[in-house]
Amino acid sequence: MFTGIIEELGEFRGREGDNQGIRLLIAARRVIDDLLPGQSIAVNGVCLTATRVHRDSFEAQVMPETLRKTNLNSLKRRQPVNLERALALGDRLGGHLVSGHVDGMGRLSWARQEGQAILFYIETPFRLLRYIINKGSIAVDGISLTVADLDERGFTVSVIPHTAKNTTLSWITPGVLVNLEVDVIGKYVEKLLSSAAGKEQDKSKITVSFLQETGFI
Structure with a gap:
């Protein structure tokens, strides 16, 4: 989970891969202080997993579904990107709860x-x-x-x-x-509301005629 409070403006350095998935290289300073491979990081609001962390950058893999539904596929070299590390227990929730799953x-x-x-x-x-x-x-x-x-x-x-x-x-x-x-x-x-409405609709189908036709009365 994230808060939507951007920690740093990173810089898109490039991509490698094909239509099966690509690897992004993002230049950063602050967010990589304690970032480890396997940890989550939000890039322009997209929850990604850091696969490699370097001295002044990190790499993250992006799957085809994510590329289709987000703007990560249209990033240009040296373009700024919003970066936020995952929320840790005890952190302040300064914005609102953000999952990193773009709609x-x-x-x-x-x-x-x-x-x-x-x-x-x-x-x-x-x-x-x-x-x-x-x-x-x-x-x-x-x-x-x-x-x-x-x-x-x-x-x-x-x-x-x-x-x-x-x-x-x-x-x-x-x-x-x-x-x-x-x-x-x-x-x-x-x-919640759609589930409740569905239950009410199911209840409405149980009528006297229905019970007679099915042999209950």
Whole structure:
């Protein structure tokens, strides 16, 4: 699990592999201080396993399914990436619970200054919009953000200068794809309600006529 509080801006150095999977090389400093092979690390909000750790970089393997569903496949050499180590027992939960399992990609439509804040509008797949609420949490490229506004096409987040400066939000431009992970609480609530609705529907099928036809009465 992660918190969505980005620890460091890493730099994408390159990839090796084929359509069966690739290996990413990411330059970093802070996050590799205690990173060991086999441990989890979030790269642009995607939970990956570090396979090798070097003095100033690390490698992580990415499977085809992850490449299809995230923006890791479109990274360009020297492009900045958001990095966060996995949450440790006793750490502060400064953002919100982020699993690192990306739900889909959105597209930055526009960004504009509003006072000291910067507004970003992200076009979002319809299937994800049902989990997004005003003032709710969402992870954008692994960054824990609060939804400022919402419509039928996407949502807006309001970002303070510190967050923009220390994440990939200072780099992205309109048209860029971003990884989205909706708040897991919304998915659990939907599952709970759909299960309850299913049970009620099953109960409604047991009528007097049904019991007579099946020989119970």
